[in-house]
Amino acid sequence: MTEPSSKAEIPSDLSAWWMPFTANRQFKGAPRLLVSAKDMHYTSHDGRQILDGSAGLWCVNAGHCREPIVKAIQEQAATLDFGPAFQMGHPKAFEAASRIAALAPGDLDHVFFSNSGSEAVDTALKIAIAYHRARGDAGRTRLIGRERGYHGVGFGGISVGGLSNNRRSFGPLLPGVDHLPHTHDPKNAFSKGQPKHGEELADGLERIVATHDASTIAAVIVEPIAGSTGVLIPPVGYLQRLRSLCDKHGILLIFDEVITGFGRLGAPFAASYFGVQPDMITAAKGLTSGTVPMGATIVRKGVHDTFMQGPAAAIELFHGYTYSAHPLACAAALATLDVYRDEGLFENAKKLSPAWEEAVHGLRGAPNVVDLRNLGLVAGVELAPRDGAPGARGYEVFVRCYQEGLLVRVTGDIIALSPPLIVNQAQITEMFGILRRAIDSVS
Numbered sequence: 154m155t156e157p158s159s160k161a162e163i164p165s166d167l168s169a170w171w172m173p174f175t176a177n178r179q180f181k182g183a184p185r186l187l188v189s190a191k192d193m194h195y196t197s198h199d200g201r202q203i204l205d206g207s208a209g210l211w212c213v214n215a216g217h218c219r220e221p222i223v224k225a226i227q228e229q230a231a232t233l234d235f236g237p238a239f240q241m242g243h244p245k246a247f248e249a250a251s252r253i254a255a256l257a258p259g260d261l262d263h264v265f266f267s268n269s270g271s272e273a274v275d276t277a278l279k280i281a282i283a284y285h286r287a288r289g290d291a292g293r294t295r296l297i298g299r300e301r302g303y304h305g306v307g308f309g310g311i312s313v314g315g316l317s318n319n320r321r322s323f324g325p326l327l328p329g330v331d332h333l334p335h336t337h338d339p340k341n342a343f344s345k346g347q348p349k350h351g352e353e354l355a356d357g358l359e360r361i362v363a364t365h366d367a368s369t370i371a372a373v374i375v376e377p378i379a380g381s382t383g384v385l386i387p388p389v390g391y392l393q394r395l396r397s398l399c400d401k402h403g404i405l406l407i408f409d410e411v412i413t414g415f416g417r418l419g420a421p422f423a424a425s426y427f428g429v430q431p432d433m434i435t436a437a438k439g440l441t442s443g444t445v446p447m448g449a450t451i452v453r454k455g456v457h458d459t460f461m462q463g464p465a466a467a468i469e470l471f472h473g474y475t476y477s478a479h480p481l482a483c484a485a486a487l488a489t490l491d492v493y494r495d496e497g498l499f500e501n502a503k504k505l506s507p508a509w510e511e512a513v514h515g516l517r518g519a520p521n522v523v524d525l526r527n528l529g530l531v532a533g534v535e536l537a538p539r540d541g542a543p544g545a546r547g548y549e550v551f552v553r554c555y556q557e558g559l560l561v562r563v564t565g566d567i568i569a570l571s572p573p574l575i576v577n578q579a580q581i582t583e584m585f586g587i588l589r590r591a592i593d594s595v596s
């Protein structure tokens with residue numbers, strides 16, 4: 154393995170790359186570049202070690218540049234760089250699908266590959282509508298998301314998503330979409346783990362059913378933990394109630410597990426953690442530990458089998474991507490799943506969750522902290538917005554953390570933490586020490 158480089162020049166021209174979800178002009182005035190990474194740390198362009206408090210973007214669950222994963226990708230690139238997935242296959246695609254299906258709870262036995270969380274979501278929404286049609290119930294086309302939900306940036310994902318910044322510039326979006334109420338309730342402030350109040354918010358589905366009739370509704374999609382909106386933990390009983398309402402009305406339930414999948418809560422999926430069986434799970438990120446882009450839509454047997462009833466020579470689902478089951482992604486996924494298993498990383502996340510919770514709630518009383526939320530190895534630290542400048546305080550804390558050697562994620566005034574699952578107690582202590590000092594230093 155090559156040694157991580159310690160420093161790098163900033164490229165002289167930063168103008169051509171239109172950066173995603175970034176204040177481009179502000180960033181290019183004071184760039185933050187990462188040049189290498191190993192295990193729990195990034196190295197910045199100015200040669201500093203940055204502790205990764207956010208697993209990159211919630212994805213590097215196995216830690217950075219892990220040797221077995223790097224090796225598997227290198228070998229795959231030299232063996233089979235690409236193979237079409239339409240009417241063709243390669244062994245690792247089938248192996249990866251079987252491994253994912255074996256990890257997923259219940260009869261979530263079939264896996265459709267894509268290249269991102271956004272594509273996994275759009276795939277799930279399309280399968281939901283096509284499933285009802287295939288069983289002769291073509292009137293079920295309506296899709297139900299949730300306020301404050303994030304399901305990526307495809308037109309399907311932003312339509313069922315509930316973040317206005319991501320929606321308002323892009324026209325009318327998909328027709329026939331409605332939203333459940335979000336689950337944030339200030340009564341639950343500073344809850345440790347799952348909050349007590351709010352199970353009944355699932356009944357928002359009854360109101361939507363009353364308005365549109367169940368016979369028009371294909372699916373409900375929710376994040377078991379809403380991540381991008383700033384970490385909203387589901388109230389006790391909420392997901393169970395949503396499941397039973399979906400059952401009552403013949404509606405498919407999709408869990409978007411793009412951030413909760415692959416050990417984030419100390420279990421393979423949030424569905425396993427909460428003991429609630431969805432009809433589909435969408436996953437990405439931790440599937441390859443962020444090394445190669447890959448998305449997966451994991452589908453229950455009954456839904457899949459509904460498509461398998463016409464003539465055997467007929468294509469059952471007119472959907473797919475050039476890079477579905479890309480060989481490099483499959484090799485990365487298999488090696489990543491081996492690392493999770495061999496190093497017991499989901500168990501490590503579970504074991505550290507109580508210490509994590511204690512560290513998170515140690516921030517209680519820090520200036521401007523108005524709520525603290527946690528579950529598994531996830532934390533949300535909510536700061537009061539500065540008068541007339543929402544988001545400014547959160548951004549300053551993010552920059553200060555980076556300067557002091559910690560990468561966190563910020564949405565508005567909420568700081569989110571979700572470290573690689575190889576994290577240890579000393580690193581947790583260090584993380585919250587830096588964060589506390591950053592919060593203290595920002596008025």
Ligand SMILES: Cc1ncc(COP(=O)(O)O)c(C=O)c1O
Binds near residue numbers: 409
């Ligand atoms: C719950 C959820 N769904 C979908 C996505 C979109 O994934 P991607 O950015 O890989 O398209 C994300 C990304 O953060 C996510 O958190």
